[in-house]
Amino acid sequence: MAAETKIDPMHQFFIDPIAGQLGPDNPFAFTNSSLWMLILLALITAFMLAGMRRQLVPDRWQVAAEGIVGFINSMVETSIGPQGRPYLPWVFTAFIFILFANLVGAMPFALVPGAHPFAVTSQFTVTGAMSLISFAIVLGVGFWKHGLHFFSLFVPKGTPFALKLLITPVEFISFAVKPFSLGLRPFIAMFAGHILLDVFGNFVVQGINSQSAMGYGVSILAFVFVVFVNALELLIGAIQAYVFALLTSLYISDSVHLH
Amino acid sequence: MELGSAQVIGAGLAAIGVGAASLGVGVVFGSFLQGALRNPAAADGQQGRLFIGFAAAELLGLMAFAVAMIILYAR
Numbered sequence: 001m002a003a004e005t006k007i008d009p010m011h012q013f014f015i016d017p018i019a020g021q022l023g024p025d026n027p028f029a030f031t032n033s034s035l036w037m038l039i040l041l042a043l044i045t046a047f048m049l050a051g052m053r054r055q056l057v058p059d060r061w062q063v064a065a066e067g068i069v070g071f072i073n074s075m076v077e078t079s080i081g082p083q084g085r086p087y088l089p090w091v092f093t094a095f096i097f098i099l100f101a102n103l104v105g106a107m108p109f110a111l112v113p114g115a116h117p118f119a120v121t122s123q124f125t126v127t128g129a130m131s132l133i134s135f136a137i138v139l140g141v142g143f144w145k146h147g148l149h150f151f152s153l154f155v156p157k158g159t160p161f162a163l164k165l166l167i168t169p170v171e172f173i174s175f176a177v178k179p180f181s182l183g184l185r186p187f188i189a190m191f192a193g194h195i196l197l198d199v200f201g202n203f204v205v206q207g208i209n210s211q212s213a214m215g216y217g218v219s220i221l222a223f224v225f226v227v228f229v230n231a232l233e234l235l236i237g238a239i240q241a242y243v244f245a246l247l248t249s250l251y252i253s254d255s256v257h258l259h
Numbered sequence: 260m261e262l263g264s265a266q267v268i269g270a271g272l273a274a275i276g277v278g279a280a281s282l283g284v285g286v287v288f289g290s291f292l293q294g295a296l297r298n299p300a301a302a303d304g305q306q307g308r309l310f311i312g313f314a315a316a317e318l319l320g321l322m323a324f325a326v327a328m329i330i331l332y333a334r
Contacts, residue, residue, distance in 0.1 A: 010332065079307065181318055188321040191328075243314040246307055 009198040013122055013191070033126075036118045040100050068096065072245060079246070080253040087252050090137060094130055095245035098186055101126075102237025105190060106230060121240075122190040124183065131183030134248045142255035153258055182247055186240040193233045200226045266331055273327035280320020287312040 015022075017029035051065020058066065072092045076084040098121055105119025120126050142150040154171040155164055200222045207219030291309045295302035 075307070184325070185314060185318050185321065188325055189317075192321065192324050239310065239313070243310055246310060247314065250311070 007199055007202045009195040009202075012118075012194060012198055015123070032116065032118050033120055033123060036101075036104070036120050040097065040104060040120065043104065044096055044100055075246060076249045079249045080256060083256055084249065084253070087137065087141075087249065090133070091245050091249050091252075094134065094248060095241050098127075098130070098244050099238060099241035102186070102190060102241060103234060105194070106233045106237060108230075119190050119194060121186050122194055124187045127185075127187040128180075128183035130244070131179045134182060134251065135179040138251045138255045141252060142258075145256065146258060150255065150258070153254060178251065182244065182251075186244055189236050189240045193229070193236060196229055197226060197233065200229065266333065270327040270331040273323055273330055276323025276326070277320045280316060280323065283316035283319065284313060287316050 015031045015033050017031050018035055019030040022029045022031070047061070048065055050061035053059075053062060055062060069092065072095055073088060076088050076091055080087065101120040105117060105122065107117060109117040142153070146152075154168050154175065156167055156171070159167060203222035204219045204226065207215040207217075207222060209215070287309065291302075291305070291312075294305075
């Protein structure tokens with residue numbers, strides 16, 4: 001039975017060119033990913049513009065925008081310190097982009113026929129590029145502030161020399177893996193969540209199509225599960241954005257202070 | 260054994276790692292609550308570390324998921 005309608009949870013992550021042709025001679029086409037990034041840009045701009053009216057008695061948009069900015073500001077300040085102010089724009093940009101991408105990606109736009117929702121952060125190219133930007137900042141700041149002394153980041157202080165020989169390569173490897181894991185985390189969280197939603201959403205449809213008592217039972221169970229997973233997806237989306245911003249500011253703090 | 264069947268079995272085995280990571284996430288939040296209930300005043304300051312531990316534990320489970328997907332959809 002399952003062989004007739006095979007579930008294809010990967011289809012939702014396909015990048016389709018909307019305008020132009022994607023090919024070896026033309027790698028820059030306007031795809032559904034670009035479309036959703038532009039939608040995100042419009043949403044974030046609208047949110048911030050609505051929140052930046054600087055009224056003495058703030059309306060609810062201003063409270064929301066000031067809350068998010070203040071939250072990220074205090075996070076950067078506690079993890080980097082008073083020198084952390086210059087890095088606030090990037091941390092805030094990364095946070096709000098991942099947050100909006102995750103939340104918009106979880107919205108049920110497919111209820112409108114033909115509308116095809118696309119979670120931008122479910123592509124490793126996007127989150128990987130963001131983590132590369134973070135590490136460009138980390139390395140740039142480290143070498144700019146400390147010069148070649150930056151390499152002492154890999155040598156823990158106060159350990160015996162024999163142990164240093166052992167720990168330094170391990171520290172180096174752990175630093176080299178960080179950009180990879182930083183970008184992998186938001187990507188896999190979105191990827192896994194959307195596959196889960198797709199598979200269980202298909203279970204609902206297949207249970208109804210089977211027209212049997214057991215099928216209806218499975219449909220109801222799967223539907224309840226999908227509702228809870230959707231709620232979990234919103235929570236995970238917010239947590240992943242927070243974790244990305246937090247880890248970025250911690251890595252920047254490492255390279256600013258060198259332990 | 261055919262490649263497709265072996266892939267499905269391998270992906271299922273790799274998915275065990277996700278369950279192991281759920282233990283890790285439970286330990287992180289459980290330990291945090293244990294500490295936080297003993298000293299609620301200090302709990303708020305440690306939320307950053309809570310989420311770092313959560314992120315580290317979760318990442319390892321997500322790696323297992325990524326491995327499962329790579330095995331399942333490898334050609």
